[in-house]
Amino acid sequence: MIFPVAIDTFSLTFAALAVYLTITVSIYTPGYDDHMRGYGRFIYRTFPWAFCLFSCLGVLSGNWFLFTIFVELSSLVLFFMISISDTSAAKLYLLSQLAGASLLLTGTAMLYSATGSTAIGPVPRNCLWLFLCGLGIKAAFPVLHFWLPAVHSRAATPTSALLSGFAVKIGVFGTGRLVSADTGPTLLLLGSIMAVYGVGRALIQHDAKRLLAWHTISQLGYIVAAFGVGTPLGFAAGFFHAIAHGLFKALLFLSAGSLEKVCGTKDLKQLGGAAGTTPLTFVFFLVGALAISGCPGFSGFASKTMIKAALHESGNTTCYWILQAVGAGTVVSFCKMGYMAFLRKPVKNPARPPKRAPGKRSDNLRNLGMVLPAFATIILGLVPGFFAGTGGLDTHYLFKTANILSATGTLALGLGLFVFLRKWLETDKDPIPDADMLVEKGVVIFGNICSTLQTAHCGMLRVYIAVTVGTGIVLSLLLR
Amino acid sequence: MSLVLAVVTPLLCAFLIPVFHLVWKTLPVCLVGVMGLASLAASLAAACTGWVSPAASLLGGWPPDLGIVLVADRLAAPFMLLTSMGVATSLVCSLEKYGGGPWRYYAIFFLLAASMNGILLTADLFNLFVFYEIFSVAAYLLVASSMSWQAMEAGLKYLVLGTMGALFFLLGTAFIFMATGILNMALLPEALSVVPRETLTVISTCLVLGLALKTGAFPVHFWLPDAHSSAQTPVSALLSGALVKVSVYALTRISCLFFLSNGGGVFRVITIMGVLSILGGHLMAFRQDDIKRLLAFSTVAQIGYILVGVGCASAAGIAAAVFHAINHMLMKMGLFITSGDICERVGTRSIRAIKDTAGVLPANVAIFTVFALAIVGVPPLNGFMSKWFIMLFSVTDTGLCPALAIAAGTIISAAYYYGVVSALVGSVVRRNTGSPGNNDLDSPTVSASSVITGTFAVLCLLAGLAALWPPMQSSFLSIGETAVDIEGYARLVLGK
């Protein structure tokens, strides 16, 4: 069979998410790119559908080979979309995704040589590391996340929404397919690190989209940790959080984009008072922020509660408390964003570009686009039965008083911390080195290696001859 | 019967060209075209014979152990197809560029075509050496045919290193003759099994070193970038597309026949060379500013992929290597021809200078981009498929290291091809957005070379898709099976 498929609840739901997000984005985009002409506009309007197609084929494909092909294609589509707004970010994205795909392919080849099949599913221990590295670049595992903040913040908003809403979810999807007894501890550890590191980084950001990007890493940490539990409940919880996060993070990115469109900047230090100028955007932001903070009634609450239940059930107390703390950090971070962008008095900044006259139609289109994920977020929050059922959990369990209390407690703690830390959060922080520094250093070293090799190609025939004869002698030793 | 015609037809064309020159000072283009068609037809006929019903043709009517035998089988046939396509493409481009003026150039061109067919068909080691010499001499001269000092220097370096390679090959042949008294390639596998180990070491070292020199594998690749970047566009395309593949064929054939059963160390060495070529070629290409030199180093790397496939020493690995050889012919010829056109239009070969130069043909740039995507390995295209197959079989047969090298190579090549394509595309976009008044509306003339490269681009896509088609896979597998089937080759040559 040329195209083996793996159709189950997991893949079908992901495909549905892809379609849903693409519809959202394609409603939103005409309200966003009205200043563009020519190629750029064409790419923004049509490529999301190509992305949707390849992503759906990717998640539905039944072996790792086809999965990798389609994932690579969907990355390529996104690469074109990113390259419209920022070519260097696009290059970074392309190269990192190619690296991930190449590692995945290597793993697939190894899987094939070990088992004779590449059917999608858990893999033996000896090729697991290749799969984890390959998917890790997609899903921003620690150190492999170097591309994510830069690309998310520099891409245009619809692209960021697709990136954060679905592209990284494909990596998570693959990780979900890998879940087996072997993966448990590794994924738990990776997930906890991602959650903590992401939220820690997010707290010191001033770029709205970069802040959201770090939260993506943090939330991915929740999902990965949930997968690491290894029980059906854990899997279902991760699955649910992946879907929920896809929706509310897309919503957050789109609202940040709207903010940028209206106010001309996405730097939190220069924003302020946007709740007055764009009340609808504020509402949508609020929905997303409440969801990501795990406020009861929104999808984030349900999924995070499921994750905690799974962790609790399997006795991973450390991880449980880490995620609890991360939840509080998330609340602080979004309080900061909401406060600085929407609620506080506008900053008087002469350098700020004059406010554009809001085009009525484009505003409406953007808001219409954001209605969809907001709606889904609330629905999933109120009726989480489907996902809870997948994990074998009663819906009522989620709305138990203890859980609601725990969530509201986290919210309250976060709010309190925010009030306490507000001054510190508003000030500038020195940049702290991150994994992208490693990459920059690596590129420099790599360039030096290339230069050295080039000087070896010195144009002197006698050197060439000597190398040839030397090669001959080495060959004779090898062939002995 | 038709096998020898594949060699003799282009030879006759080459011999006739000086005679025609006495009649017409400038050869009529159609005459050269007809000669090209005739030799193409002869080659394709031989390739068909080899594919459909593998056959041997006895020269001089002597039995195979006394005379020279030409053989076409399923390993030679795809290479024959590849080289004849490469030669035809390059000939069309030359005719389009130079017309019928440089008649000696065409004579050498046909000699090269004849010698390539000879190398692919012969089953006699010394005859192989003789054809290799025609091939090499013609190649040195084609490189030098632009008469610039760069071409002369590249030609001389190619000549010295190529002659050394030929001498090593001849030394290996001499040792084989000393040890066995036989030069028939079908009789040798058996005869070599009783040769002492030390002598076998010398034989394998000399043969592998000689052929690796001619192939342009990494530690001994030095002539390749010089020659490829200094030659004229059609010649560069031919060198990269067809010539190195002929050497790959010779290496595959000889190592499979002689060393598959008599010590498999040769295949390990080929794998090592392949890995080194992949890494070395890509690393050297990474910082190149000269677009042709960049493509040349990329050729070194692509040869590495092919060698890794050959180094698998299995039917599947060799089949994948042949597939990649064909794909590389399509991609690299296309890249050289389109980039040559663009560079001529722009007047520079420096990638940095292209950035500031508008006025390139968008169609050419689009086609170039397709080839670049293919050679980097973007999924539905052929480069991806063949790299994937090579990776798959090398993991099975030789371990993880080559596969990781292939993965690393993909990323590095993506980085530098991204640089080239963005420079080209940037210049097109700037031209389109620039002042609309002075765009020199030289209405995009449809040239033969752009038609060919366009076809190649479509073929790249088709070959990539066809690779997923099971009948295609099994027919490619039969190539590999032919290569490792030593008894089958002996049966075919000796007629038993």
Added chain:
Amino acid sequence: MLMLGYSSAVVIFCTGLYTIMARRNLFKTVIGLSLMEASVLLVIVTSGFIPGGVPPIAPFRGVAVNPLPHAFTLTAIVIGASDIALALAFIVKLNKHYGTADIDKIRGLRG
């Protein structure tokens, strides 16, 4: 006798190899190449030698030597001569551009 032939062939081969590696004059490079070629031909010819053999021309008086290496050698000599002629032609051409036959100064193509 055979060993003498082979040993001298090996010595000549090394001499040729050394010449092309250590000498900077391009003409000496060519001489080195032809030395190497000659040594390979010597190996081939020696391999056909038979002590006390007579030339392989039809009515032999005695044991004839192996004629096959002779044929190979003849062929290879001509091929080698063509190579050398071509190399000299290139050198003449390059000398016009660089004004020297020093191999270390002819390095316009690098990197």
Added chain:
Amino acid sequence: MNIRLALSRLASMILCLSFGMLLFQGIAALDMDNRVTGAAAHYLSNAPAETGANNIVSAILFDYRAFDTLGESTVIFTAVCGIAMLFPRKQILHSARGLSFITRRGIGFVAPFILMYAAAIILTGHLSPGGGFQGGTVLATFTVLMCVVYGSGFESTHLPPWKKDLLESAGALLFAGVGLFGLIVGTGFLSNLSAGFPSGAPGTLFSAGSIPFLNIAVALKVGAGLSTIFYCMINIVEDRRGS
């Protein structure tokens, strides 16, 4: 600097010696039994009968392995073509820097004998040592001698390049034609007696089927080719002297 030079020479010497060692080990491992085996033994015993040539080396070169010889003469053809391409001659020089009158006369007398010598070598190639290559070389040497004696103007008056090209192509075409005859008759490319070439009486001038034709073809090719190479290069020398 000197130390670097010495070191580099030492390194190359070590490389050479180790390669020589490798080769020598390969030779020493063989046992030489001094017997003619394989195809060569067959040639020695049957060649005169099968090919009609007494000179067994010629029989191998022009019959058993004639395809090699075709390839070899093609190498010369290629090299000649290439050298002529590298040194394009816009006009042929008419300079007449020859030797003295006495030498010219003297060589004039000798010239026919040199040509006869060449012809003898070519035409008796199948009977005695010699053949197309050797004869062709003598022919080429003859033109070199003429250049020395009569100056390079000799070429333009007696042997213009187009004539040499024609002769060379004629030789090549003759070779290929003999080969194709066998193919047309149906006995295989370059087949000799089996294709119906008359064998004659072994040991006489008119014997050995197609071998004399091939000798002539190769002689034309080699003679014209080497002479072309010489005149191409001599023109450069004259160019430089002129400028």
